[in-house]
Amino acid sequence: MPKPKLTLSVQYADDRLKETITRPMLRRWVQAALFAPAELTLRFVGSEEGRELNRDYRGKDYATNVLTFAYTEDEDAEVTQADIIFCTDVLEKEAAEQNKSVEEHTAHLVVHGVLHAQGYDHEDEEDAVEMESLETELLGELGYADPYVRR
Numbered sequence: 001m002p003k004p005k006l007t008l009s010v011q012y013a014d015d016r017l018k019e020t021i022t023r024p025m026l027r028r029w030v031q032a033a034l035f036a037p038a039e040l041t042l043r044f045v046g047s048e049e050g051r052e053l054n055r056d057y058r059g060k061d062y063a064t065n066v067l068t069f070a071y072t073e074d075e076d077a078e079v080t081q082a083d084i085i086f087c088t089d090v091l092e093k094e095a096a097e098q099n100k101s102v103e104e105h106t107a108h109l110v111v112h113g114v115l116h117a118q119g120y121d122h123e124d125e126e127d128a129v130e131m132e133s134l135e136t137e138l139l140g141e142l143g144y145a146d147p148y149v150r151r
Contacts, residue, residue, distance in 0.1 A: 004037045006030060011043040014088045018044075021106050029107050032138050033114035038080040040117065042110070050087030063087045065094055066109045068116035082117035084110070099151040108147040111138050 008027055012018045026042055045053075050063035057067070064087060071081040086109060095105035112135055122128035136146045 003031050004034045006034060006037070007039040009041040011041060013049060014044050014046040016044075016088050017091075017102065017106070021103065025103070025107075026110060029110040029142065030114050032142050033111040033118075034080075035118060036080055037078065038082070038114075038117070040080070040114070041083045042113075043083065043085050044088050045085055047087060047089040050085065050090065053085055063090050065090045066113045068113045070117045070119070080118050082113075084113035084117065086110075086113075100147075104144050105147075107142060107144055108135065108139060111135050111142075 006027070008023075008030060010023050010026055021044075030038075030040060030042070047063040050067075051061065053067055054064050055061045057069070066087075067085040069083040069085070071083075072079065086106070091105060091109060092102055095102045098105065112131075115131060115134065120127070120131045120134070122131045132148055136148065139145070139147055
């Protein structure tokens, strides 16, 4: 099955991961989780910008690992459009706490963010189970372990 068309922009406002989390890696992870054509921007930020975005758009005054701003949540949209923001500080801290490599954790958060961009969520138990099992399956296909198993 051909991969959906992807227009991908990658921004490293915080460039600490620029050399290790490369554009080809990001493209591969995004493509794995993409079910329809998409125009996506992935942006890596520090804690300050991450906190501001989370506070201003979600009313939560702390930096979080990933924020997805989906602009085409309409099922009839022909192209998924979204900005997906990753907070480097939170991402690195969580990877260490979970005994995972930064690469492995970033792959999970990319897949997670791309699924959100396409309308998946984890607001209730049923949706959470569906989304988590899809993430586990996609990451397995990419060669990564189940992200929900504690190590």
